[in-house]
Amino acid sequence: MLLSGGLDSATVLALAQAEGFQICALSFDYKQRHKLELDAARRLAARAGVEAHRVLTVDLRQFGGSALTSSLAVPKDRAPQAMGRDIPITYVPARNTVFLSCALAWAETLGCFDIFIGVNALDYSGYPDCRPEYLAAFERMANLATRASVQGGGVFKIHAPLIAKRKSEIIQLGLALGVDYGLTFSCYDPQAGLSCGRCDACRLRREAFTACGLTDPLAYADGDRL
Amino acid sequence: MLLSGGLDSATVLALAQAEGFQICALSFDYKQRHKLELDAARRLAARAGVEAHRVLTVDLRQFGGSALTSSLAVPKDRAPQAMGRDIPITYVPARNTVFLSCALAWAETLGCFDIFIGVNALDYSGYPDCRPEYLAAFERMANLATRASVQGGGVFKIHAPLIAKRKSEIIQLGLALGVDYGLTFSCYDPQAGLSCGRCDACRLRREAFTACGLTDPLAYADGDRL
Numbered sequence: 001m002l003l004s005g006g007l008d009s010a011t012v013l014a015l016a017q018a019e020g021f022q023i024c025a026l027s028f029d030y031k032q033r034h035k036l037e038l039d040a041a042r043r044l045a046a047r048a049g050v051e052a053h054r055v056l057t058v059d060l061r062q063f064g065g066s067a068l069t070s071s072l073a074v075p076k077d078r079a080p081q082a083m084g085r086d087i088p089i090t091y092v093p094a095r096n097t098v099f100l101s102c103a104l105a106w107a108e109t110l111g112c113f114d115i116f117i118g119v120n121a122l123d124y125s126g127y128p129d130c131r132p133e134y135l136a137a138f139e140r141m142a143n144l145a146t147r148a149s150v151q152g153g154g155v156f157k158i159h160a161p162l163i164a165k166r167k168s169e170i171i172q173l174g175l176a177l178g179v180d181y182g183l184t185f186s187c188y189d190p191q192a193g194l195s196c197g198r199c200d201a202c203r204l205r206r207e208a209f210t211a212c213g214l215t216d217p218l219a220y221a222d223g224d225r226l
Numbered sequence: 227m228l229l230s231g232g233l234d235s236a237t238v239l240a241l242a243q244a245e246g247f248q249i250c251a252l253s254f255d256y257k258q259r260h261k262l263e264l265d266a267a268r269r270l271a272a273r274a275g276v277e278a279h280r281v282l283t284v285d286l287r288q289f290g291g292s293a294l295t296s297s298l299a300v301p302k303d304r305a306p307q308a309m310g311r312d313i314p315i316t317y318v319p320a321r322n323t324v325f326l327s328c329a330l331a332w333a334e335t336l337g338c339f340d341i342f343i344g345v346n347a348l349d350y351s352g353y354p355d356c357r358p359e360y361l362a363a364f365e366r367m368a369n370l371a372t373r374a375s376v377q378g379g380g381v382f383k384i385h386a387p388l389i390a391k392r393k394s395e396i397i398q399l400g401l402a403l404g405v406d407y408g409l410t411f412s413c414y415d416p417q418a419g420l421s422c423g424r425c426d427a428c429r430l431r432r433e434a435f436t437a438c439g440l441t442d443p444l445a446y447a448d449g450d451r452l
Contacts, residue, residue, distance in 0.1 A: 106319075
């Protein structure tokens, strides 16, 4: 499974474990602005007792083109209802395709056919590579790409169990599964080790906790403002 | 374009230039056994005067599963007609998918929609990710994956101009375009900086030069034996 260290992938980790899967988790140092998420991924993997956790380096900053992999500014203080109209500058070109491709490579060497990813298509900031039609096309491609499928007869399945869920539903699901969201990290633009509270990722997350009648366990650089 | 430094990608480079494309070339340090091919890629890119050449590190040795990315032995002295019956141990799990995904990421940031790859499905050693149906599925996925296609209306095209050519036809095409095959490197298992002459890649290459009535300009560790 792809494990970013964020709220969504932490929930998918708990969900896949609850379904009985043994977990091999893959994270990426893609020279992202919010590299702090990798510490969260390590905490989550350790807490869950996964079979293996790898952090693969793929320097997407060499290509840039995103506020997460260049000096472009991360948008702040956007109302959640204003997100998703256009694909924002935090979109990283082809990132999920690169990540899923590397997961496919590892899965094939492991003899695994189930690949989990924590995307969701509702509160999703408008990313094209978080949509069901994209994931279906990736899955179809994967089954034509590999020895394990073409010669071995296996069938790769891309699992995106959160794809049709709202962020608040994801939190409720995760809490029911015992996820400690204090271990996660979602912010695109950390300030001195704290979540900024103002980027799209922080705002979606905080509003979702509020919608659940809960307080996000994370500390925010801007205090408790919403 | 993907530029490995081998005979095929050198030919694709010349072909794309002859068709008027400006070239941005992408090579991979994937901790391959035959990392020497990267020197060839650099020579070819410099000779061609490309717009840009990047070497991206993606450590596929972390996953292994191939003779090219682990200590598994590279098969030697196989007759070309015996290749392609089974997918050999030199197959690197999902390698072309990882490579094309990274090329897609760079292409999107560049505003390019034409991605060239030097695969061929005839003298191809049986790799699943060198087949037309695979490339078509990748192209379809790519056009669902990116802002440039989904919002920008662009259409990514995966060009594989060598896919239906024999190695000997590729050499004749390249020579007509002025390719210096002395700059290329194909061997999977170099010995003291020389091509081994005995792996599938060396054998296919040497037999193809012979079929053209030519001598391969490369030096081989086993001398002139075929």
